[in-house]
Amino acid sequence: MPNDTENWVERPLTMHEGRPLYPAALCPACRQVRPTHLFRRYLTPSEARAHGYSGHRRVEVETAKCKDCNFKRGKPLDRLTNVELRKQAQLGDINVFVAETIIKRREQAARREMAAGARKAHEGRIMRLWEALLSHLDAEVQGVYQQQKYARRSKREAEVNAAVIDFCTTYLAVLRKLRSAFYVNKRRAQQKPEHAASDWHAYITPDERTVAMNAWHAIPYAVREQMRPPVIATTHTTTPETNSGYE
Numbered sequence: 001m002p003n004d005t006e007n008w009v010e011r012p013l014t015m016h017e018g019r020p021l022y023p024a025a026l027c028p029a030c031r032q033v034r035p036t037h038l039f040r041r042y043l044t045p046s047e048a049r050a051h052g053y054s055g056h057r058r059v060e061v062e063t064a065k066c067k068d069c070n071f072k073r074g075k076p077l078d079r080l081t082n083v084e085l086r087k088q089a090q091l092g093d094i095n096v097f098v099a100e101t102i103i104k105r106r107e108q109a110a111r112r113e114m115a116a117g118a119r120k121a122h123e124g125r126i127m128r129l130w131e132a133l134l135s136h137l138d139a140e141v142q143g144v145y146q147q148q149k150y151a152r153r154s155k156r157e158a159e160v161n162a163a164v165i166d167f168c169t170t171y172l173a174v175l176r177k178l179r180s181a182f183y184v185n186k187r188r189a190q191q192k193p194e195h196a197a198s199d200w201h202a203y204i205t206p207d208e209r210t211v212a213m214n215a216w217h218a219i220p221y222a223v224r225e226q227m228r229p230p231v232i233a234t235t236h237t238t239t240p241e242t243n244s245g246y247e
């Protein structure tokens with residue numbers, strides 16, 4: 001074992017009932033008498049070279065302080081920066097392959113995180129677009145629902161109320177079907193809606209529109225005139241391809 005003169009300390013033996021028990025030394029830092037094996041450590045390759053060794057062999061030196069009090073050299077590898085890892089690898093203090101593996105793994109993790117973040121942001125934008133359609137649709141659902149509720153309590157002729165309720169039921173069925181389609185698209189977050197939020201009604205198929213409008217026109221004109229018209233009555237059917245739509 002090479003003698004590190006700088007760190008050399010006198011090693012007294014612990015006495016137990018007048019006899020030495022084990023080779024031990026006094027640590028100047030913690031003032032404890034501790035076994036001598038705690039006062040040894042290996043030089044790092046760069047330290048070994050600084051001490052005049054080749055750096056290819058492990059060099060053990062004795063230390064003044066015990067292992068627990070000695071300055072802990074270096075942080076754990078996963079807490080070193082990439083620059084520190086490369087520098088220590090260059091100096092031979094850590095394995096080059098180990099350093100490169102850690103750096104590569106970090107770069108992959110960073111790329112994965114960025115890709116995941118971008119995907120999440122993209123999905124978030126799509127979800128908000130469907131959410132906007134849903135809230136416009138819900139306003140209509142609420143309006144029709146109120147008309148239905150009113151018709152059920154109304155003192156009007158039973159025939160009139162039945163027509164209003166029939167329209168509301170028919171139209172609400174169409175709206176609810178649309179709602180669940182929007183909701184599925186929102187949750188899936190894959191495709192942007194083709195239509196603006198205020199054009200949610202463009203997803204209603206021509207057939208559904210016809211059925212609902214027939215129910216609307218079955219309400220006597222004088223009564224209908226007093227009612228809030230459904231959105232489909234105020235928006236005209238556009239060309240079939242813009243109505244094509246939801247699954």
Ligand SMILES: [Zn+2]
Pocket residue numbers: 027028029030031032065066067068069070
């Ligand atoms: Zn100590």
